[in-house]
Amino acid sequence: DAMVIQNPRYQVTQFGKPVTLSCSQTLNHNVMYWYQQKSSQAPKLLFHYYDKDFNNEADTPDNFQSRRPNTSFCFLDIRSPGLGDAAMYLCATSRRQGGQPQHFGDGTRLSIL
Amino acid sequence: SQQGEEDPQALSIQEGENATMNCSYKTSINNLQWYRQNSGRGLVHLILIRSNEREKHSGRLRVTLDTSKKSSSLLITASRAADTASYFCATDAYNFNKFYFGSGTKLNVKP
Numbered sequence: 001d002a003m004v005i006q007n008p009r010y011q012v013t014q015f016g017k018p019v020t021l022s023c024s025q026t027l028n029h030n031v032m033y034w035y036q037q038k039s040s041q042a043p044k045l046l047f048h049y050y051d052k053d054f055n056n057e058a059d060t061p062d063n064f065q066s067r068r069p070n071t072s073f074c075f076l077d078i079r080s081p082g083l084g085d086a087a088m089y090l091c092a093t094s095r096r097q098g099g100q101p102q103h104f105g106d107g108t109r110l111s112i113l
Numbered sequence: 114s115q116q117g118e119e120d121p122q123a124l125s126i127q128e129g130e131n132a133t134m135n136c137s138y139k140t141s142i143n144n145l146q147w148y149r150q151n152s153g154r155g156l157v158h159l160i161l162i163r164s165n166e167r168e169k170h171s172g173r174l175r176v177t178l179d180t181s182k183k184s185s186s187l188l189i190t191a192s193r194a195a196d197t198a199s200y201f202c203a204t205d206a207y208n209f210n211k212f213y214f215g216s217g218t219k220l221n222v223k224p
Contacts, residue, residue, distance in 0.1 A: 042214040104155030
């Protein structure tokens, strides 16, 4: 089945130690998104790719970066994670055209020690 | 912020009852979507309503949109225990490829 896959499901890292979360899709969608979701809160958009065009939200912390080497893969790099970065990170995709639903992976839950 | 507000924040009902949750947003939109999120999982798309539509149905789901009031409602009829989840609305803020989520309603359906 076509889907969005996030690895790993659970990630533990140490305070200040860089970590990379990955997302892959078999839907061949042009748009990929990264969201941060803290407990009992709404998903918060961090950035999105429109093909290779990168769009950063104004309030996304500077230590969050992303790479999209090809259509299928997208990575979220957190350069120096702080305790406040502990959250669920969700990847989603959608088609290029407007008014299309987003397809989400099951997320990576990041814990910071 | 474009992010919407949903109410109630939490809703607890008995199986078989109807559940209604509301979403309000701040700026003009092209479309509004509703998503469900089971605990510890990703979001699942439920239904999309365009700004020129007033009502839409999908199975046991009924969505209304009032652009003059900048609000939408999601009605789940004849609820089941499996409907227990958090429900979020998302709006696109005139940018087709960018979505903002509301604060969510946590629905608990008791068997």
